[in-house]
Amino acid sequence: MRALLSGYYGQGNGGDEALLATLLQMLPSSVTPVVLSGNPEETQRRYGVEACERKAFNTVMQSLRSSDAFIWGGGSLIQDATSAISPFYYSGLMAIAQKRGMKTVAWAQGIGPLKRNATKWLARQNFIGCTGVSVRDSASAALLNEWEVPYVLAPDPVWALESQSIPGIWDTPAPRVAVTLRAHPQLTPTRLGNLTKALVDFQKATKTFILLIPFQKSTDLAIAQAIEPALKDVSKIITIEEPTILKGIYNGVEMAIGMRLHSLIMAASKGCRCFALSYDPKINRLMEELEMPGWDIDNLPDDANVMSMAWIEHFANGEALSEDKIKFFTDRALIHKEVLQKALT
Known part of the structure; x- marks a missing residue:
């Protein structure tokens, strides 16, 4: 199985890179990851995985067509407090994956804040269509309860990230x-x-x-x-x-x-x-x-x-x-x- 991983990766953010490292650590051995990244060469070098440019539309669509699963890979991806465009990017990819009948996972999500009705509606449709959902905080869990979406609540996965001494x-x-x-x-x-x-x-x-x-x-x-x-x-x-x-x-x-x-x-x-x-x-x-x-x-x-x-x-x-x-x-x-x-x- 090939799984396309989508998050704020390859942007030089230590927290989001930690989420990616933990996701790769937790993926079943039968799954081959393909990472959407802002710096595919660096992502490929650091983690030894296939990666492609997250904003290259044709490349992203090609990766979607060649994958069996799509994963929102952790963090506050679905929020419109810092950007009105960002949630549409992530939600749009999830919607395409679900339309194609792929297995879709919203993994270790911290949902919100969602201030706009349009982003809230789109997020609800995305989560309803997921094969599996996990969230990392009780506020996100409360929102999913309101939306009647099944989920699992657990602490942020970076708690379980392996570490190396410096x-x-x-x-x-x-x-x-x-x-x-x-x-x-x-x-x-x-x-x-x-x-x-x-x-x-x-x-x-x-x-x-x-x-x-x-x-x-x-x-x-x-x-x-x-x-x-x-x-x-x-x-x-x-x-x-x-x-x-x-x-x-x-x-x-x-x-x-x-x-x-x-x-x-x-x-x-x-x-x-x-x-x-x-x-x-x-x-x-x-x-x-x-x-x-x-x-x-x-x-x-x-x-x-x-x-x-x-x-x-x-x-x-x-x-x-x-x-x-x-x-x-x-x-x-x-x-x-x-x-x-x-x-x-």
């Missing part, structure tokens, strides 16, 4: 704190300045070494580079695009401060204390599920001292997830694998 991490001083920020309209220059001052005060108080980890180089690296001079000699920018190594970084980290969803999931899965900076409902859902402290970006304290004191307190007295809870989330994440087995074999 040798260079042990050359940096311990204890280490990982910081992952991303570009966002609510992360204004004033807020970034306050965050930077808070990080400086936090580092001085805790004597920690700060790892600045851009999850998407094209948007996050500039922010890391803006912060680094204020943390001269006590910080390092680490740019890793291989998902298993990216997750492995957190083996050597005591605490993570993150805006990126998968930076927090990777950190929590490795027993790090986590502090969230939320720009999206999906972060808030994770915060609620794990009882993780944090702030919404648009409601950050104006006083850098308030931020640094909260981080110092969490570093000193906060608790990471217990080994039992980590095992629970990791084992439950494997339910997404069972959905693939059932739908594709």
Whole structure:
């Protein structure tokens, strides 16, 4: 069986690459994957799979015709908060696959926000027509209940992603704190300045070494580079695009401060204390599920001292997830694998 995998792949986003790596890890051995990617050559090199350009219409149609199954490969693909066009791209491909009678799987989805009636209607039709559906949060599950669509609910599959150690991490001083920020309209220059001052005060108080980890180089690296001079000699920018190594970084980290969803999931899965900076409902859902402290970006304290004191307190007295809870989330994440087995074999 050939399965066409569609997601936000080949765009240099660590979270979406981690979802792809996990999907490839979970696919039945009888399935040959073909990945729609923004950078097919890189995807092919990294994962050893066939890949084609995600926006080359003729190539995509040819790949659809030569495949037996179609998979939405994880994440917040079906939402219209950041783009009105994106959900039509993914929904259009799913609709064509279903029209062709292919097996279709909506895998590890985080649905929404859906603000427009047209995208909501189209999404409902897509999900109703799927052979198998799995979602990663209770809000998505509630929406599918409303639409009367059968589904399976399980934690984000990246909980179960295999990881590799990165040798260079042990050359940096311990204890280490990982910081992952991303570009966002609510992360204004004033807020970034306050965050930077808070990080400086936090580092001085805790004597920690700060790892600045851009999850998407094209948007996050500039922010890391803006912060680094204020943390001269006590910080390092680490740019890793291989998902298993990216997750492995957190083996050597005591605490993570993150805006990126998968930076927090990777950190929590490795027993790090986590502090969230939320720009999206999906972060808030994770915060609620794990009882993780944090702030919404648009409601950050104006006083850098308030931020640094909260981080110092969490570093000193906060608790990471217990080994039992980590095992629970990791084992439950494997339910997404069972959905693939059932739908594709």
